Amino acid sequence: MDLILDNLTDPQRAAVTHMDGPMLMLAGPGSGKTRVVTHRIAHLLREGVPASQILALTFTNKAAEEMLARVQQLAPGEPVWMSTFHRFCARMLRQYSSLVGLQENYSIYDMADAKATMKRAIEVSGISLSHTSLDQIANAISHFKNQLLTPESMEGVNLPAGKMLAAKVYPYYQQLLLVANAVDFDCMLLHVARMLRENPELREALDSRFRYIMVDEYQDTNLAQYAIVRSLSVVHQNLAVTGDPDQSIYGWRGANLNNILDFENDYPQVKTVRLEQNYRSTPNILRVADQLITNNTRRKHKGLYTHNPEGAAVRLRIYANGYQEADDIADQIVEQIQNHGRSPKDFAILCRMNYLTRSLEHSLRSRVVPYTIVRGVEFYQRKEIKDLLSYLQLINNPANDAALSRIVNTPARGIGKTTMDRVMLFAARHRIPLFEAICRCDEIESIKPRTRGLLKRFVGIIDSLSRKASSSLEDLLRFVLEQTQYSDYLRFSTVEGEDNDALANVDELVSAAVEFDRQHPDDGSLETFLEQVALISDTDAWEESSDRVTLMTLHAAKGLEFPCVYIIGVEDQVLPHHRSHDDPMQFEEERRLLFVGITRAEQTLQLSMAKLRSARGSMRPAAASPFLLELPREEMQVIDAHQPTQYGDDNDFDVDVEYPEAWDMHADHDDDLNQLPPEERTPETTSTPRTAPIASVTTAAQMLEQQMANTIDPDIYTVGMIVSHPEYGSGRIQSLSGSGGKRTATVNFFVDSIERRFRLSHAQLTIESED
DNA sequence: TCTATCACATTTTTT
């Protein structure tokens, strides 16, 4: 039995055993890509390639950790260098910092730090934000860096008007970063790429040090990453990249789809392997995904197939409004958990935009279904955490202006905006860090003597903290808390019993420090801790283990899989997003986004849209996403849950909203019902026109209950009746209670004389005799 | 210098 080579398909084995020369692995969703990559590394090691010569680059920490663990399992021994691009660059910069004008204790700015710095740069450059925004400028600068454009190389380059201002800010921003001995995320890549380009002997050394390079999710690489990878594989072209053009959803962040589309041109001797067999989804789901993505032009053809058994038809539900959508999905989940042995963790609800999870949250909470939201901002973005980390950063790198600005007056020390403006002016004039400017505050004439005293006291605090810099992280952090009286500050700024969260978060950070000390008994430096923290993301915190329904954006769902998936808000202007409508490239990316969502599903999938969607506080009509037209309707189950709503029985919107004719939204759905599984195909539903107004109905939830109740007429049951249950056998109905969807029967079973209660709308009770 | 109030915008966000 060969752990590494057995149980692989032919294409998989071909990829695993490929050793020298470039390789492109086109891996469809659920095709066992991670398995192939890890097995290939194990194979390389077994064939005698030293672990130190292998470098595997991923985009997420999670992917890197997972691969590392799996390789360790297959081939225990010296670990292979597996990390994210950014972590790799962080290490390189640490080692070769002087080549790009940094010191080795440089800081890594997160988005917030970077934006704050840009804001300063904008002020310094004297540009008005009236025709643009900070976000736009930040985006543009990020793009410059991803395109390997330095401020110098951009001089004289013609730019669209939208980017002109950003280009003006760019050099000022870079200057501030340099003075602060700091980099932002994009800089890390840019610096390393430049370093490799400008230092041929270093490039060569690293090229032969990392003889075997693997890149995961290659479709998401930007130009900077591309340049780094190419530089490291000029002499030793043992570059294996894996990816799927159809799953490229980060174009807006600078990812260049051409990197993977042109890989075969870049490396003519490339060996291309296609992994087309899917192990994840039912054929039904896969066909829907495949048919959708066929509409894209910028792709490499893959013929996806699976040997998995046929499953339930993919559902498309059209709801009257977003609340009904949320309630119905929550009801479905409850039903599946109660009666079909599902757990909350089997479900994922995906959406284009974060705010769409709100109504779902509400519906789940009211039904006491546990859920988590995977959001962009979490623990390390919390104010108290950022504050404390800023103290640590300042100790590690006193030039870190972003950290200083954050905590110079937190807790309050009487150093306000006016003072800091003067300090900043002085710092900018002398091109020195803020901390140095504060140390030299005697030279700043505009600052009053009293304030100088306050500034000096601040310097004293930082100095005393710095003297502790080499103690354990836990001690250091506790010392910071003590010296700055930060805990008191939190307690005082607390409104009324509300904010004990903040103190708990502080405790959690201390725990993280303790844990770090434990894991790094010898090499634990402040620098390492800060680097680790800076490059952590919040999606990493998502615990797979907890038994909860997962709510997240389609972007966050990449790489994950769930038995049951709901994709909500499949509406025009939402998916595709209205800002991606015009540009065909972006439009295709939106289609890929839906493709990614669909292919997360293992067993069941429901796409849904609402005819009315509340956005920005008000109800607006929504039209079907154009992508819905591209799906194979004939094999899907289309359910138009059109019902009158609390928003008016004579719903004006109904007439106004335009639906593609092919969808036949309001027609009778006998066809569709015939595709339902038998238990859902009761005479009641077919004979009751679904558009009939139900006068007494007030909320969407009640409507749904009614609807459900109608599927099985509860009134056919009477007390004393003998019924049969699939699990417990025969029994007698003792009593009946409730009404509508809550109509409940208490049954005493003959087999054990135990009474059990069932909701008639859900339970599978069959009548054996009337008496 | 701090605090309260108001206007404003609001896609997605691996690092």
Place this chain on the structure above:
DNA sequence: ATGTGATAGA
């Protein structure tokens, strides 16, 4: 609906 950022007043 909700949060953030700027501004004005204490």
